[in-house]
Amino acid sequence: MDIDAAVFDVFGTLTDWRSSVTEALAETGGRAGLSADWAAVTDAWRRSYRPALGKVLSGELAWRPLDELHRLTLDEVLPAHGLGALGEAERQELVRAWHRLRAWPDAASGLEELCRGPVVTATLSNGGFGQVTRLVKQAGLRFDCVLSAELAKSYKPDPRVYLMAAELLGVEPRRLLMVACHPDDLEAAATAGLRTAYIPRPLEWGPDAAPVAPPTAVDLVAADVPALAHMLRGAAR
Amino acid sequence: MDIDAAVFDVFGTLTDWRSSVTEALAETGGRAGLSADWAAVTDAWRRSYRPALGKVLSGELAWRPLDELHRLTLDEVLPAHGLGALGEAERQELVRAWHRLRAWPDAASGLEELCRGPVVTATLSNGGFGQVTRLVKQAGLRFDCVLSAELAKSYKPDPRVYLMAAELLGVEPRRLLMVACHPDDLEAAATAGLRTAYIPRPLEWGPDAAPVAPPTAVDLVAADVPALAHMLRGAAR
Numbered sequence: 001m002d003i004d005a006a007v008f009d010v011f012g013t014l015t016d017w018r019s020s021v022t023e024a025l026a027e028t029g030g031r032a033g034l035s036a037d038w039a040a041v042t043d044a045w046r047r048s049y050r051p052a053l054g055k056v057l058s059g060e061l062a063w064r065p066l067d068e069l070h071r072l073t074l075d076e077v078l079p080a081h082g083l084g085a086l087g088e089a090e091r092q093e094l095v096r097a098w099h100r101l102r103a104w105p106d107a108a109s110g111l112e113e114l115c116r117g118p119v120v121t122a123t124l125s126n127g128g129f130g131q132v133t134r135l136v137k138q139a140g141l142r143f144d145c146v147l148s149a150e151l152a153k154s155y156k157p158d159p160r161v162y163l164m165a166a167e168l169l170g171v172e173p174r175r176l177l178m179v180a181c182h183p184d185d186l187e188a189a190a191t192a193g194l195r196t197a198y199i200p201r202p203l204e205w206g207p208d209a210a211p212v213a214p215p216t217a218v219d220l221v222a223a224d225v226p227a228l229a230h231m232l233r234g235a236a237r
Numbered sequence: 238m239d240i241d242a243a244v245f246d247v248f249g250t251l252t253d254w255r256s257s258v259t260e261a262l263a264e265t266g267g268r269a270g271l272s273a274d275w276a277a278v279t280d281a282w283r284r285s286y287r288p289a290l291g292k293v294l295s296g297e298l299a300w301r302p303l304d305e306l307h308r309l310t311l312d313e314v315l316p317a318h319g320l321g322a323l324g325e326a327e328r329q330e331l332v333r334a335w336h337r338l339r340a341w342p343d344a345a346s347g348l349e350e351l352c353r354g355p356v357v358t359a360t361l362s363n364g365g366f367g368q369v370t371r372l373v374k375q376a377g378l379r380f381d382c383v384l385s386a387e388l389a390k391s392y393k394p395d396p397r398v399y400l401m402a403a404e405l406l407g408v409e410p411r412r413l414l415m416v417a418c419h420p421d422d423l424e425a426a427a428t429a430g431l432r433t434a435y436i437p438r439p440l441e442w443g444p445d446a447a448p449v450a451p452p453t454a455v456d457l458v459a460a461d462v463p464a465l466a467h468m469l470r471g472a473a474r
Contacts, residue, residue, distance in 0.1 A: 120370055130407030133357055133382045145370045145383035150405070168387070170367030 001219060003195055004171040006114065006232065007124035007147060009156075009180035010132060012204045014111075014141055014225070015101035018042055024097035028090050034083055039206060041081045048073035053126070053155045063153045065128045070095045099131050103139040104201065110225025115142050119232050122147045124165050124178065126155045145169075157188030166194070179228065183215035195219045197228055238456060240432055241408040243351065243469065244361035244384060246393075246417035247369060249441045251348075251378055251462070252338035255279055261334035265327050271320055276443060278318050285310035290363070290392045300390045302365045307332045336368050340376040341438065347462025352379050356469050359384045361402050361415065363392045382406075394425030403431070416465065420452035432456045434465055 011017050018039065026038040052069045055061040074094060078086055086094075114121045122145045125132045129148040136143060149155045152164040166173045178189035181201035190196050197220035202211065214221070222228035248254050255276065263275040289306045292298040311328055315321055323331075351358045359382045362369045366385040373380060386392045389401040403410045415426035418438040427433050434457035439448065451458070459465035 115374075120367075120374060122370075128407065129382070129405040130357075133359075133406065137352075137357060137381045142379075143382075144374045145366070146381070151388065168366040169370065170365065 001177075001195065001232075002175060003119060003177045003232070004175040005120035005122065005169045006177040006179055006197070006228075007122045007165050007169075008111075008143075009178075009182060009185055010123050010125040010127060010135065011098075011101070012201055013179065013181040013199060014107045015103050015135070015139060016203070017046065017098070017101050018204065018206055020101040021045070021094075021097050024094060028093055028097075029083060029086065032086055032090060034085065036081050036083055041077060041083065043205065044081065045070075045073060045077045048077055056155055057158055063155075065131075065150060066098070066126055066155075067095050067128060067131065070098055098127070099134050100138055101135060103141055104224075106224035106226055108140045108142070110227075110229045111142050113226060113229040114232065115144060117229070117233060119177075120144050120169060120171075122165065122169065124156070124161070125149065156185055159188065159192040162189050162192035162194050177219070177232075181212075183213065186215050186218055190217065197222055199224060199228065238414075238432065238469075239412060240356060240414045240469070241412040242357035242359065242402075242406045243414040243416055243434070243465075244359045244402050245348075245380075246415075246419060246422055247360050247362040247364060247372065248335075248338070249438055250416065250418040250436060251344045252340050252372070252376060253440070254283065254335070254338050255441065255443055257338040258282070258331075258334050261331060261337075265330055265334075266320060266323065269323055269327060271322065273318050273320055278314060278320065280442065281318065282307075282310060282314045285314055293392055294395055300392075302368075302387060303335070303363055303392075304332050304365060304368065307335055335364070336371050337375055338372055340378055341461075343461035343463055345377045345379070347464075347466045348379050350463060350466040351469065352381060354466070354470060356414075357381045357406060357408075359402065359406065361393070361398070362386065393422055396425065396429040399426050399429035399431050414456070414469075418449075420450065423452050423455055427454065434459055436461060436465065 008014055022039045022042045025041050052073050056063055074091055078084055121143045123132050123143055124147050126149045129150045132148050133146050147165050149161045152161045154160050166176045173193035177195045177197055179197045180186050181199050186196040186198060196218040198215050198218045199222050245251055259276045259279045262278055289310050293300055311331060315323055358380045360369050360380055361384050363386045366387045369385050370383045384402050386398045389398045391397050403413045410430035414432045414434055416434045417423050418436050423433040423435060433455040435452050435455045436459050
């Protein structure tokens, strides 16, 4: 496959948001003397993310950074789990938990290998530009550059986000590979004219989650990031 | 000095555009059977850059990527040096010479050290986003992310470019350090509220060029990038 650049989803595909945010909730909530099924709170918070994005994409909500969407949804999720007592400082701290996520164990070495090759690598995340920059730096995930949906003042799966990436990188969409563990992200990228690579992350929603149906039509399937790096070796001109 | 992020000028501060572009001109022109004082052609091309930027900033020219400005000015410079015979393919090749510049010998190790520390590092270049991404990748210059004036659809020294960097990185301008070898870049950054670091590059215009007057008011002066990295160790929160 001839590609010039590969862009990566970050939440889920490269980082284990669930265990990281669950830990942050348990720590912040515990300090405040509260108790809850913290993983269930994390899952509810994450599930509220797509509907919030949908409101932005439909125009019901004006575009705002992901941090602000996370805060809106947190303020809904906490009282629903008996955690309405959490204060302002704690809520701000929890929003920032999404800036420090643990990488999946294979991600750093695979990205490092890709950076040494000819294919340009970038994030393509719904996280804010600064948020994703700090997140990948602290997680040790190396890229040639950072791209965020913020640069298109929209969110994936809006096709403008994928096309913004192609335009800024100066590559044709058909020579740009979107890498993600979420079938809907890959389907939207393919519709925008990009190539697609699927990396399954069966543990994204925890060990007890129902299996995710794999996407039906992608260009590549790789077990993890090093396997993808191996497939892409020598792919660029 | 308390800073959260450092942004770097690229052409001149980190890369030796003069020897790199002179080589490209000599090679492309030589292949076409032409001869000239190639370094003088390079200098003339580079000198035509500020006036071209000025036309964009004054509104005389609509904003366009740096590649297109380089092409406009190349088309003026070539005939003035008896090189009007160079064809379309050669001219395109010469514009792309600005995508592959040799780094100054100290730059890679200093940037690598900075990337391992807490301060977020980025380019802040008038080069296009994709152009700078490829340039730093091929030159082995590591950053946490790439920023380009293209993201503000303007050019330095427009204050909007410096403020765009602060906004995208999510840092206050007074906690953002602009690093450059060009006094006017640093003065404009300071006027926009940023901190400034000067790295002299006495060889930027070649060994016989007149010395550049150092800037009068900067926050830091460093002999090279490793010296700057040493000064910034532990600077971020």
